[in-house]
Amino acid sequence: MHSDCTPDADDLLEVMKKLAEERKWHLKYAKFNWRVHQSLLAHCLSVSSLSSSLLDCLGELNYVQSTEKLRLQVALTGFLHDAGKESESFQGAVEDFLASKGAEPLDFGHQQDGDLRPVIESLKKDVEDRLPLVRDLRGIWEEVIWSISQMGRRENAGAVSHSFERAPSNDALICKELVHLADVMMSKLKVEDVVSVSLDGQIVSKLQLTYSKVSVVRGVLTQFLHAALESQLTDAGFRPVQWFPNGTVYIGRAGAQVPHIDSAKLVESVVKKMQDVLDKSSPFQMAKAAYGDLRAQVIAAPEFLFANNESIREFWKNISGQRFAKPSSKKPDELKEAERKVYQQISGQLDGKDESTKLTYLARFLSDFNLLIVLYAARKQLVENAENVGVGSRAIEEEATKRIQETFAQVLRIPSTATWPEVALQNRAEKCLPVAKTLWLSPYYENPADWKRKFLEALEKATVGLADLWRQHIPDRCTSVARLLMLDVAYPLDPKAVMEAVGNLNTVIVEGKTGHGTPTCQRCGGVAVHEAQAELFGKSEIYHDDLVAGSRRGGGNKIQVCELCEFEEKLHAVFMTRGQEPFSTFYIFPHLALSRNQQLDWQKTVDKIKLGPGWLPPLLRVHQWAELVMEGNITSLSLSLDRPGSFFSEKELARAIQEVGEEEGLEGDLSSMIDPPLDAKDGKAVASYLSRGRCALKERFGRQVYKILIRLEPFYLSPNFVLLLTNGTVADRDEPESSVAIKWTFFRCILARLFSATVLGGDSIREEGATLGYTTVPSNIVLKPLTKKLNSAGGWIPIPNLERALKKLSALILAARELSNADAGYGKSTLLHLLDEEPGRILVRMTNRNRAYPKRFISYLDAWNDRE
Ligand SMILES: [Zn+2]
Numbered sequence: 001m002h003s004d005c006t007p008d009a010d011d012l013l014e015v016m017k018k019l020a021e022e023r024k025w026h027l028k029y030a031k032f033n034w035r036v037h038q039s040l041l042a043h044c045l046s047v048s049s050l051s052s053s054l055l056d057c058l059g060e061l062n063y064v065q066s067t068e069k070l071r072l073q074v075a076l077t078g079f080l081h082d083a084g085k086e087s088e089s090f091q092g093a094v095e096d097f098l099a100s101k102g103a104e105p106l107d108f109g110h111q112q113d114g115d116l117r118p119v120i121e122s123l124k125k126d127v128e129d130r131l132p133l134v135r136d137l138r139g140i141w142e143e144v145i146w147s148i149s150q151m152g153r154r155e156n157a158g159a160v161s162h163s164f165e166r167a168p169s170n171d172a173l174i175c176k177e178l179v180h181l182a183d184v185m186m187s188k189l190k191v192e193d194v195v196s197v198s199l200d201g202q203i204v205s206k207l208q209l210t211y212s213k214v215s216v217v218r219g220v221l222t223q224f225l226h227a228a229l230e231s232q233l234t235d236a237g238f239r240p241v242q243w244f245p246n247g248t249v250y251i252g253r254a255g256a257q258v259p260h261i262d263s264a265k266l267v268e269s270v271v272k273k274m275q276d277v278l279d280k281s282s283p284f285q286m287a288k289a290a291y292g293d294l295r296a297q298v299i300a301a302p303e304f305l306f307a308n309n310e311s312i313r314e315f316w317k318n319i320s321g322q323r324f325a326k327p328s329s330k331k332p333d334e335l336k337e338a339e340r341k342v343y344q345q346i347s348g349q350l351d352g353k354d355e356s357t358k359l360t361y362l363a364r365f366l367s368d369f370n371l372l373i374v375l376y377a378a379r380k381q382l383v384e385n386a387e388n389v390g391v392g393s394r395a396i397e398e399e400a401t402k403r404i405q406e407t408f409a410q411v412l413r414i415p416s417t418a419t420w421p422e423v424a425l426q427n428r429a430e431k432c433l434p435v436a437k438t439l440w441l442s443p444y445y446e447n448p449a450d451w452k453r454k455f456l457e458a459l460e461k462a463t464v465g466l467a468d469l470w471r472q473h474i475p476d477r478c479t480s481v482a483r484l485l486m487l488d489v490a491y492p493l494d495p496k497a498v499m500e501a502v503g504n505l506n507t508v509i510v511e512g513k514t515g516h517g518t519p520t521c522q523r524c525g526g527v528a529v530h531e532a533q534a535e536l537f538g539k540s541e542i543y544h545d546d547l548v549a550g551s552r553r554g555g556g557n558k559i560q561v562c563e564l565c566e567f568e569e570k571l572h573a574v575f576m577t578r579g580q581e582p583f584s585t586f587y588i589f590p591h592l593a594l595s596r597n598q599q600l601d602w603q604k605t606v607d608k609i610k611l612g613p614g615w616l617p618p619l620l621r622v623h624q625w626a627e628l629v630m631e632g633n634i635t636s637l638s639l640s641l642d643r644p645g646s647f648f649s650e651k652e653l654a655r656a657i658q659e660v661g662e663e664e665g666l667e668g669d670l671s672s673m674i675d676p677p678l679d680a681k682d683g684k685a686v687a688s689y690l691s692r693g694r695c696a697l698k699e700r701f702g703r704q705v706y707k708i709l710i711r712l713e714p715f716y717l718s719p720n721f722v723l724l725l726t727n728g729t730v731a732d733r734d735e736p737e738s739s740v741a742i743k744w745t746f747f748r749c750i751l752a753r754l755f756s757a758t759v760l761g762g763d764s765i766r767e768e769g770a771t772l773g774y775t776t777v778p779s780n781i782v783l784k785p786l787t788k789k790l791n792s793a794g795g796w797i798p799i800p801n802l803e804r805a806l807k808k809l810s811a812l813i814l815a816a817r818e819l820s821n822a823d824a825g826y827g828k829s830t831l832l833h834l835l836d837e838e839p840g841r842i843l844v845r846m847t848n849r850n851r852a853y854p855k856r857f858i859s860y861l862d863a864w865n866d867r868e
Contacts, residue, residue: 008131009052012072013045013597015126016079020044023086023119026756027800029094030082031187031592035770038591039799040085041756042598043186046242048078049595050182051175053241054204057251058178063206069137070171077144077175078182080123081151084115095800098793116145143168147176151183177201185209186593191247192491194593199254208254210238213247213490216524219585219715219723219762220277220571221564222246225485226718228269232261243594245587245721247491261492270482273717274571278307278478281574284663287314289573294324294370295425298377301570302385303477305378306467316460320452324370327363327448339366341429346436364448365436368455369423372435375459376423379404382466382474391473403465411458412442481567487526488564521562528560575713576727584729585762586748588722588755589771598756599719605754606714606722611703616754617647618710620728622743623817625750626810630856630863648709650687656708658683660701673701722755732828739831741778742786745797746809748775752802773798774805785836789864811863815842818857822850839865 020026020041030043051074059066084090096102120141128135146168167173181197181204188194195209212229214222230240230248236259238250252258278286286307292300299305305315319325332355335343339362346365347358379400386393405417417438421431439445444454519528561569576583590598608616617624624647648656661670661683670686671677674695680686689695697705707713711728730743748759752774759775773796777787790797790805797805816830824845826833834842839861846853861867 008068008133009071009075009597010600011130012075012127013049013601015123015130016045016048016075017041017601019119019123019126023122025086026753027802028086028091029799030085032094032098033189035772036189036592037772037799039756040082042591044079044082045598045601046186046590046593046595047081047179047182048075049597050186050241051075051078051178053239053596054178054182054207054251055174057207057239057241058203061206061253063203064174067171068133069140070174072131072134072137073140073143073171074175074178076123076127076140077147078179080116080119080144081148081179081183083119083148086119087115091800098798116148120145139168143172143175147172147179150176151180174203177203185242185249186595189592191244191249191593194242194249206254207251208256208258209249209251210258210492211247211249212492214488215246215490216488216526217245217587217721218488218524218564218568220717221481221485221568222488223715223717223720223723224270224273225488226720227273228266229261229489230718231269232259232265235259240719241596243590243599243719244592245589248720249593258492261489263486266486266489267479267482270485271476271478274478274482277571277717278304278574282663283308283311283314284318285574286311287318289570290315291319291374294322294373298374299381301573302378302381302470304570304574305463306382306470309464309467312463312467313460316456316463319371319374320456325367327360327367329359329363332359338429342366342432345429345433349433349437361436364451365432365439368439369432369435371455371459372423373425375404375462378463378466382470385470385474389473389475396469396473400466400469403469404462407462407465408458411461412439412444412454414438414442477567481564484564519560521565522559523561523565526562526564528562530561530563530566572725576725583725583727584744586724586726586751587760587762588724588751589758589760590721591756591758591771594719596719602719602722602755602757603716606716609710609712609714609754611706618712619747619750620711620726620730621647622730622746622750622813626746626813629806629810630814630860650691652709653690653705654683654687656683656705657686657697657701659708660704663704664701673698724751734828736829736832738778738780738782739829741780741783742809742831743813745775745777745786746806746813749797749802749806749809751775752797753806772796774802782832783835789835808864808866811860815857815860815864818854818860819846822846822853824849834864839867 025041025044026039028040029037030040031038052071055064055066055071055074058064064070090105093102093105097104124141134140150167167176181199181201184197185194188197191211191213195211197209199205199207199209210233212226212233214225214229216222226248233248233250234240236252237256238252238258240248240250242249286304290299290301290305290311292298304311306312330339332340332343342365343358343362346362350358350361353361379397382400383393383397386396408414408417415438417435419434420438421427421434423435442451442454444450520526521528572583572585588602594602609619617628619625657670657673661667661673664673666672668681670680670682674680674686674689675698676695678689678695680689686695686697690697696702712724712726715723715725729740730747731740744761748761751757751759758771758773760771761776772794775797776795777783777790777792777797779795789808791801792798792805812831812834816834819826819830819834819842824830826845842861843858846857
């Protein structure tokens with residue numbers, strides 16, 4: 001994102017972050033009101049960073065001669081300006097105030113010399129070690145103290161008379177002014193409030209502030225939009241300095257023309273970003289995302305299936321590997337009702353053959369028929385989309401059918417398929433017969449292996465024929481999505497573009513197919529034009545707000561969504577469809593807003609999660625994280641482990657390596673995946689070499705293998721927020737949902753600790769809702785005891801309680817594991833039983849099962865029950 005960060009600035013950031021964590025600033029309050037709580041760590045780091053950004057900008061505009069000393073001094077003053085708030089008296093006053101037991105503590109008034117000294121003393125040594133330059137900068141610390149105490153006095157009317165003290169230097173004056181502005185900006189709740197702060201200082205009056213804002217945070221699409229807006233403002237000479245989840249603040253020269261957003265350019269740049277992301281994903285991923293479910297919406301994303309011929313090939317490779325596509329022989333009494341009817345039809349045509357031959361014919365036909373259902377579903381998507389955009393769908397339908405018929409006749413050397421019905425899952429048995437009879441006429445049918453190859457070839461070629469029609473007639477989906485996305489821009493607006501977009505939308509509303517007024521998107525409140533299979537929206541671990549009370553997502557439930565929300569979910573599916581695991585979405589939001597330095601810090605954390613095999617346990621392995629926490633490695637969580645370890649078994653590695661090998665078409669010889677290229681015929685062989693340290697995976701393959709193993713994908717395409725998708729689960733088989741919810745809470749706490757940020761589950765995103773801590777606690781009534789044990793306030797894990805919550809949840813999760821291992825008889829809901837059971841009774845139960853239970857079990861119970 002930004003590379004103009006000097007190594008010194010990077011070093012300084014690390015030193016400051018380390019000090020803040022050692023002094024537990026991530027567990028202390030800086031700002032607090034009814035809507036937002038912000039940690040002292042987040043506040044100090046962001047004010048420091050924003051002050052530096054302001055200085056950089058003034059330097060570039062030649063308003064300030066920016067020396068190395070001034071740069072350091074600004075960053076340090078910003079970082080230390082609220083250090084006095086770490087005092088117990090201030091923190092206690094905040095907690096009393098939040099519990100309605102005391103008056104609101106003054107924001108300043110505790111920034112006296114004496115409050116700062118101890119913090120400065122401990123920072124000084126580290127800074128001087130890392131940045132020897134500082135040792136020669138005489139007086140810099142005194143100047144920092146002067147600037148901070150002046151800032152305090154400014155707010156404190158009683159102390160006005162003291163504010164005539166002369167500044168020790170011009171630098172100190174500049175620091176005072178910049179840090180004050182940064183502090184005010186970083187305390188605003190909304191992006192539009194930031195630009196209304198007054199810029200009446202000597203130097204800052206040379207600047208102006210502006211912003212961009214979107215009306216709804218959707219996920220990946222919103223990141224594209226933020227990035228596109230940012231590049232337009234940057235081109236116009238403004239510099240982004242502060243990022244909210246729904247908007248960005250920029251600074252520029254006072255009086256400079258704030259640009260109107262060029263909508264055509266914006267659409268173009270959003271389309272380009274979307275295509276970049278899609279191009280980077282393999283045809284294999286596109287193909288997987290294209291497929292839905294044979295029994296529901298067969299083709300979930302035709303735009304991905306028809307994207308290119310490579311994804312069509314991958315699609316059929318994938319489909320033909322599904323169980324429904326493989327003949328499975330059954331005995332007559334094992335046939336289901338529908339199968340029996342087809343059997344009657346077919347066997348009537350096979351006089352003189354014995355029963356087992358007839359059953360083989362049936363099995364082969366049923367699997368072929370399933371594949372035809374998929375092909376015809378693709379055709380249906382083509383026709384429906386043509387209808388939606390108002391091109392001659394009748395003609396397209398005829399042409400599509402003709403292409404399928406011709407391809408089948410030519411590839412399989414069978415007579416015309418014109419007698420075939422519309423192939424679909426609900427076809428009655430009699431209608432299947434003409435299809436079977438035509439297929440049997442192929443000279444390839446005799447040999448099942450030949451047949452399979454030829455049949456797949458026909459399916460693939462027919463689909464390519466459909467794709468040609470799609471590309472001719474259906475407008476590019478990325479472009480239409482990007483145009484709609486323009487409506488999300490709340491500021492700055494180009495009035496002409498808005499009118500145009502609203503016009504488009506009205507057409508959609510008027511042409512709405514329901515006739516029951518305009519349906520609303522159950523996600524964002526926009527105009528719903530899609531009736532989506534609820535499965536597409538992830539099988540979340542919790543009940544979903546969008547459906548009638550108590551009904552689970554999945555199982556044929558439908559929800560109304562708008563085009564944007566639908567496409568957003570499809571994008572997720574491109575990255576997250578491996579196996580049948582459910583997927584979940586998480587958002588990482590800054591406490592209020594993010595600054596450039598924290599953004600770099602987040603980027604590092606994202607890279608560590610995504611690429612750093614061994615530096616952090618995979619996030620979904622909550623037991624491993626719980627062990628780390630209990631071992632006391634909690635303080636180093638944000639700094640990663642001292643020694644990388646392997647968190648995967650050889651068997652898991654083997655499976656993932658094999659999968660990547662197959663995707664890459666290397667079946668049978670995986671030697672090209674490793675260095676040195678030892679003989680390796682499969683994943684097992686490679687994994688065994690790896691465990692003995694005989695070779696290493698080449699970097700590219702290493703990434704792919706790791707991606708499969710970690711089962712999550714962080715998106716950080718614009719600085720405003722991180723979107724994290726998981727396609728694995730923390731649940732054990734058949735574990736009750738409320739029990740799993742406890743583990744997800746722990747999972748979110750880990751993320752909150754890693755990013756020093758607020759973490760929200762995808763379902764709880766509500767625009768500009770209150771964020772009163774690190775993450776939410778489930779409101780499920782069964783989990784009341786959990787809420788009590790974690791001291792959660794108003795449904796949140798408050799800032800001071802994060803590490804305590806991490807520790808307690810770790811203890812709980814590990815104690816439950818010990819009990820399950822000992823088979824202590826609580827069954828699948830061990831975790832729930834532990835919530836409010838007397839520790840004594842649990843222990844008795846454990847002893848009954850296993851006299852030699854491990855000592856650590858007691859320490860888990862103690863930690864959970866606060867008896868340390
Ligand atoms: Zn929507």
